[in-house]
Every structure is written in structure tokens, then in C-alpha cells.
Amino acid sequence: MCGNNMSVPLPAIVPAARKATAAVIFLHGLGDTGHGWAEAFAGIRTPHVKYICPHAPIKPVTLNMGMSMPSWFDIIGLQTDAEEDEAGIKQASENIKALIDQEVKNGIPSHRIVLGGFSQGGALSLYTALTTQQKLGGVVALSCWLPLRNSFPQASANSANKEMNVLQCHGEADPLVPVTFGCLTVEKLKTLCNPSNITFKTYPRMPHSACPEEMMDIKEFIEKQLPPI
Template sequence: MCGNIMSAPLPAIVPAACRATAAVIFLHGLGDTGHGWAEAMAGIRTPYVKYICPHAPIMPVTLNMKMAMPSWFDIISLNPDAEEDETGIKRAAESIKALIDQEVKNGIPSHRIVLGGFSQCKDLESRSRRNNIRLIGIGEGEEGNRPMEFVSNFLRDLLNLKEKPLLDRAHRSLQPKPRPAQPPRPFIIRVHFYHIREQILQTACQNGKLTYKGKPLSLPSILQLARPRKERSLVKCANT
């Protein structure tokens, strides 16, 4: 679809002034590079944050008369019904996921990594988030010190799955820890395989009302929560 694609150079990085405990990955727009954004980040940086500004590969862009330029994926048309570069979007999303995974390996917790940008970034962010679900209703501290293992086992047992789902990460939301009388923070869960994420949501929907220790549970997807409230009310199980 995209013709010849030149591999992108290494990202422009603004290192933390001290030990990095958080990271920002910021994506530039069509025809740009990460260098200018790295300079901007350097001017506003926080000492403990590492800023990563990757560069899109150079490729022919159909919308721009197939001129070669930095682009995260091909753009066929601005028509909402136009064909999309599914392969290119998936490739770009995987490259961003690899950056996130690398920072996790470097010791930065996944919940302290922020993905930002504009223009084509919205499509990539949606792709990276589409495997995410929330688990709402589990009491604070029930997960102990191994939240990902707890959540994987919990989903298997709650939904009677054949095996534990493979998770990339599972952690509480970044809200302040609630007081004893307040509702617990939800878990944000990234399921490794999209089809398993779909299976989890469909099974939860088929099971109807979910409870844990007498209290209600819910498993909405992140993208479903991002929809306007009226549109959310239209989201139904496939079998209803």
C-alpha cells in the first residue's frame, strides 16, 4: 500500500535530569520529525521525566500525490468512508508499543508512561488502547503485591475461562488512593491478544450481572468509556 518505506532513525530523546521515574512518548504530525518536539520538551521538562520523540518513517503518501515524507502510515483520502492503511497503522502501533515495552524494561512502571501527540497520533493511540479494559469493583489491596497475576487469575475464575488470559499489564488507575468509605479505584488492564480481550468482554456480557463478595463488578472497554454517554447506552452484547 505504502510503496517503498525508509526505516526511521532512532528517536530524539531528552533524558531526565535525575533518575527517570516517568516517561513521555510524543508523536509528531505528518511531514514533521521528532527533533523540534524534543527541543520543545527540553524547555518545559520535569527533572524525573524522560521525553522520547520518535521519528516516523519516510514513505509515499497517497493523499499528497504520493510524495515521500515522514508519515506514521499512508493516508488514502480525507473522506471518512475511504480505505485505510490497516497494515501501516498496525505497523506503527506496534513500533510505539515496542517503545513503551522498552521503557518498562528500563524500570519505568507502565502507569507512569504517557503517550501523546497530534494529527495521526489519534489513530495510533486508539489502536494501542483497543486491547484495554477496566475491571471495576475490586476492593483496594486485594491484589497484594502482584496485581497482574491477581487479575489474570481473577478473570479466569470469574468468567470460567479455559486458561488465564495473557496480560501485558494490570494496575490501579492513577487516582489518589481512596479513603475506606470511598469506592475502590478500577484496574486498567491491557490484554495481550485482541481476540482474548473480545472473548473476555463477550463472556462478561453473556454472564449478565457480575458480582464479587456480594458487590457488583463491571468490565467496560476503554474505548467504550471514551464514547459519548448517549452512544455508550447503545452498546449491547452481540447476542442481544
């Protein structure tokens, strides 16, 4: 496991066009890398924002017959009652918190950092935001679910992000992570955070992917949460 983490390449980064005063840390989905999302953010970039798209370590994934692939944690099943990789999720969350700490050391305060992700990465971004003491600028959760939801609200009782703004998006034609998962997640989030700060958007005919309309909604959200200073 340590060996895997040691061999993870450096994140794909879209640098700010001028001095970076804010950052987005965005986590890709299962089997992917950060490169595609870095390209997507390059298309909607805001000049003072740095976009950091880390790559998950290579791990065996139970859901995919034990094949090794980029994965933040093991996924055992996609049913609502499936067993979850609690140790893996918590370890991955600590790694993301360390990444946030690194940006703080680089001079960007945590409240000027938006955390986000797609699918498995979105699940991890939600879990991390709800369990960290780092006050974040917001969360973008795409086509995902809330992992270890039964261990909340204990884990989030002391969260610094009860008032954070959340943009949650989901395709209505998603065959992998059904939109009902998104609906269940948003209802749970409303019990953990200020409900008026949670926005849930769905996109007709969108499968388990992104679309231009969604990317523009993300751009608008980031610009609102991370204005120039």
C-alpha cells in the first residue's frame, strides 16, 4: 500500500493565469486519471484560481473482479446496502486533507479552496469536507453518493463545514450511479449542513459523464465561492 502511494504521479495542474489566490482540488472517478478533468477545467478557468487534479493510486477493486486500476478506495458493490471499504475511505480522506494542507502552506487559505470530484472522487470529496477541521470554500459533487453515511452525524458533529455551499450535480440517465443515489445524498446532506446552502442540479439525458451545461454551472459556482481578492 505504501509502495502504491509512493508511485502515484504528481497531480495534473492548471496554473492560475495570474497570482493564485484560490484553488480547486478535484478528484477523478474510478479507473480514470486527473488529466481529463484538468483539461475540462482549463476550458472554464478563472484567472486567479489554480486547479489541482490528483491521480488516485492503483488498487485492486472488488466491484471490477479484483482488477487493479486507479481507485481512491475499494468499491465492493454499488447497491445502497453494499459493504463499504471504511479503512480505505478514511485513509484516502486523510491523503486529501494533506493535499489541502499543502496548498495552505503554499499561501492559499483553506476557505479559498473548493474541493470537488466526480463519481468515486465526488464521494470522497463529500466525506472529506464533512469530517475535516479545515474550513473549505465549498464542494462540487458530481454524479456521486455519500460514503459511510451511517457513521454520520457522529463523524461530522465537529465539522468546520456545516455552513459550506455545496453544488451537487447528476445526470438523469446515469446507468452506473442512478440519479436516485444523488437524491438520497442531497436529502442526507440537508440534515448535516445548512439546507439553504445546498444546490442540486440534474441534467436530462446525461449519462455517467459531464456535459457543457454542467461545466458552466460549475464555473459559476466556483466564481461565486472564490471571488477575486
